[in-house]
Amino acid sequence: MRIITLIILLFISLNAKYLDTKSCKECHEMIHYEHTNSMHHKSSLFKDELHRKIKEITTPDKYSCALCHIPAATNLRAIMDGTEQPNSKSKKQSDGVSCFYCHQITKVMITKHKNINFYSYKDGTKPTFFGNLNNVDSSDKHKSNSSNEIYKNSQVCMGCHGKKYNKHGVQICSAVDEKGKTSDCIGCHMPKFPGGTTKLNKRGREEYSSHEFLGIRDDVMVKKAVELKLKFIDKNSVELTIKNKMGHSIIMQPMRLKYVETTVERFGKIIWKNFDKYPIDDEEATFTRLFQDDKMNRVFPPFATDIKFDNNLKANSTKIITYKLPELIKGDIIKSQWISYVIRPALASSLKIMDKKMTKKYTGVSVKLEVK
Ligand code: HEC
Ligand code: HEC
Ligand code: HEC
Ligand code: HEC
Ligand code: HEC
Known part of the structure; x- marks a missing residue:
């Protein structure tokens, strides 16, 4: 196994x-x-x-x-096994997922625990970048x-x-x-965007593919995550439908928290809510993944031997939740709101995260229903 890893790393x-x-x-x-x-x-x-803090807690010596x-x-390879440490002065490292890196990937190999990027061997000085122009x-x-x-x-x-799977x-x-395939990541x-690919734009192109790669940190994208629907069942119950519109599960990164907050408003006052203090009190409407060890203690993903809590929804899948409510009267307003956090708030405060984009509450779509 180790030899195979070694050979693969030489290739990439x-x-x-x-x-x-x-x-x-x-x-x-641009x-x-x-x-x-x-x-x-x-x-x-x-x-x-966030990445640095989780790394320091889970794998302080290796990267x-x-x-x-x-x-x-x-x-x-040396950085991964801990024989050398990451160096902020190295451009190749501080560049992260760099332009050069992404555009040189020739092939992706699917293996059991994680997939692997491949490069074609080139010894010359002028690189070839792959694209779609x-x-x-x-x-x-x-x-x-x-x-x-x-x-x-x-x-x-x-x-x-x-x-990604951990060592357990x-x-x-x-x-x-939802079918175990790759969706149109590039499309979404x-x-x-209007404009050329290069400043000179000798080919007179009218549009280029944007490289912001927006996701959970963007209000507009968060609004596209799910579709919500509310429907009366009878005098004291409603049905909430949640449809995942994305090309992947609602939760991929396990630090995230996404949920629906549902309230009943009467004369401008909230008389009912689907959870009291913590969203997880309504397990059905809370999307997150928590991990545990052999003793059933909550642990970070690298140490997990099992899943403690997992409420997730695959791409394009739908989930229906029925809520029992106090008896509804004319004028009551039932409202459901999608909310997401880059990091679960409790975890963010225990990690003392300072970056506002990571601790902010993002509000997605909402739906309302009025009792006539
Ligand atoms: C197989 C590739 C892969 C490996 C190995 C990997 N990650 Fe990641 N990591 C990702 C991807 C892809 C994302 C973005 C996922 C998303 O946003 O849903 C990510 C995102 C994260 C985030 C969220 C960051 C943020 O600011 O939102 C954290 C934290 C994180 N990784 C920690 C780690 C740690 C710690 C390790 C090593 C112990 C690690 N990852 C190893 C691929 C990987
Ligand atoms: C001296 C100018 C120049 C520099 C510097 C430059 N490029 Fe380009 N690149 C071009 C031109 C010109 C094109 C062709 C544009 C067109 O056809 O409209 C291009 C096209 C591309 C394409 C599209 C390939 C395809 O087949 O679709 C990619 C990808 C690319 N460049 C990546 C990069 C990356 C990554 C860097 C930095 C490491 C870089 N370029 C630096 C001039 C440059
Ligand atoms: C139908 C559109 C659509 C497709 C297809 C799609 N995504 Fe997304 N993705 C979204 C939206 C909308 C969000 C932002 C909402 C959210 O994160 O909750 C998102 C979020 C993300 C995030 C951040 C999620 C998080 O919780 O940190 C990553 C990473 C991501 N997508 C990667 C991918 C990859 C890789 C693919 C291809 C396998 C892909 N997406 C396919 C719509 C799409
Ligand atoms: C995460 C991987 C990734 C990174 C990082 C990345 N690109 Fe791209 N790039 C792509 C993909 C995929 C396409 C093809 C998009 C499409 O077909 O719509 C693309 C397209 C392009 C094109 C062709 C223009 C076009 O309109 O299709 C150029 C030029 C380019 N990238 C340059 C760059 C430069 C310069 C950087 C860094 C500043 C960069 N890319 C970073 C994945 C990446
Ligand atoms: C070389 C590895 C690599 C490749 C290839 C790659 N990504 Fe990523 N991507 C990452 C990592 C790592 C992160 C998380 C960075 C962090 O948060 O620290 C990320 C983050 C993202 C995010 C932002 C999530 C957020 O937190 O807002 C989106 C969206 C995304 N990637 C989509 C894509 C798409 C689409 C492609 C293919 C065109 C792609 N990525 C290719 C490694 C990669």
Whole structure:
């Protein structure tokens, strides 16, 4: 097993000359701007406070996370097994999931516990970047190749997002859809914006693929996560339907908390709510994943031997919850609201997270029903 890992890591090390993210700015100004504000650029432990803190608690001496969080590192293997430590002065590391790294992936290999990114071996100095442009123009900085299917069918995302299991065989995350396939990640996460691919735009292109990779930290995206519907059943019950509209499960990253808050309002006062203090008191409407060890104590994902709590909903799937309410009268308003947090608030405060984007409450879609 170890030998196989070793061989694979040899294959994926970068052999062509590394061009750092800043060097793309000269020509791809807009894409560079978007990318440097994205979580891909901030994926390393130098730029992501949450990632760094979880790493320090769970694996203080090793940085096995490097495989996906600083994949361009030259000494990837040594950093992963702890013989060398991450270095903030190295561009290849602080660049995180860099332009160069993503655009050199030739193939994604599906293995049991995590998928693996492959590179074609190149010893030259001028790298080839894969993409999806029709009739691509030439550039003196790099070669281009638009014939790699994985940049069209989103397979390129699956090397890192595909899945992860811990050493006890417990699944930590998975981005496959309801049929176990890869959905159109690029279609939803790289929408086309007006403008050219390069500053000069010699090909006169009218749109380019955005590189913000927005997700749970964006109010507009959070509004697209689910569809909610409310329906009267009788005088004292309603039915809430939750449909996951995304191409993956509601919960992929286990630090997240997403839930529906449902209230009944009478004369401007809330007379009923689906949970008292903590959303998890309504287990059916709370989406999160908690892990436990052999003694059934709550633990961080790397130490888990089992799942403690798992309420999740696969891509395009629907869930119906029926609520018993106090007897409804004319004028009562029933309201359901989607809410999500990058980190469960209790965990965020115990980790003393300072980044506001991580502790903020994001509100998604809401629906209302009035008793006539
Ligand atoms: C197989 C690839 C892979 C490995 C290995 C990996 N991660 Fe990640 N990690 C990801 C991906 C992909 C995301 C984004 C997932 C999402 O947002 O749903 C992520 C996101 C995270 C986040 C959320 C960050 C944020 O700011 O929202 C944390 C925390 C995290 N990882 C911790 C770790 C730690 C700690 C390790 C090592 C012990 C690790 N990861 C190893 C792929 C990986
Ligand atoms: C000197 C200018 C220049 C620099 C610097 C540059 N590029 Fe390009 N790149 C181009 C041009 C020109 C094109 C073709 C644009 C077109 O056809 O509209 C291109 C196209 C691409 C494509 C599309 C390939 C395809 O087949 O679809 C990718 C991907 C790409 N560049 C990535 C990068 C990355 C990553 C960097 C930084 C490491 C970078 N470029 C730096 C000029 C440059
Ligand atoms: C080399 C590994 C790698 C590849 C390839 C990759 N990602 Fe990521 N992605 C990550 C990591 C790691 C994070 C989390 C960074 C963090 O939060 O610290 C992430 C974060 C994200 C996020 C942001 C989530 C948030 O917290 O807001 C989205 C959306 C995303 N990726 C989509 C994609 C899509 C779509 C593709 C394919 C075009 C892709 N990724 C390819 C590693 C990768
Ligand atoms: C039908 C549209 C759609 C498709 C297809 C899709 N996503 Fe998403 N994704 C979303 C929306 C909307 C969000 C933001 C809402 C949320 O995170 O709750 C999101 C969130 C994310 C996040 C952050 C989630 C979190 O909880 O941290 C990651 C990472 C991500 N997507 C990656 C991917 C990858 C990889 C694929 C392809 C396998 C993909 N997405 C396919 C719509 C889509
Ligand atoms: C997470 C992986 C990932 C990262 C990081 C990334 N790209 Fe891309 N890029 C893609 C994918 C996938 C496409 C194809 C999008 C499509 O077909 O709509 C693409 C398309 C492009 C294109 C072609 C333009 C177009 O409109 O399709 C250029 C140029 C490009 N990227 C440059 C860059 C530069 C420069 C950076 C860094 C500043 C960067 N990319 C970072 C995945 C990535």
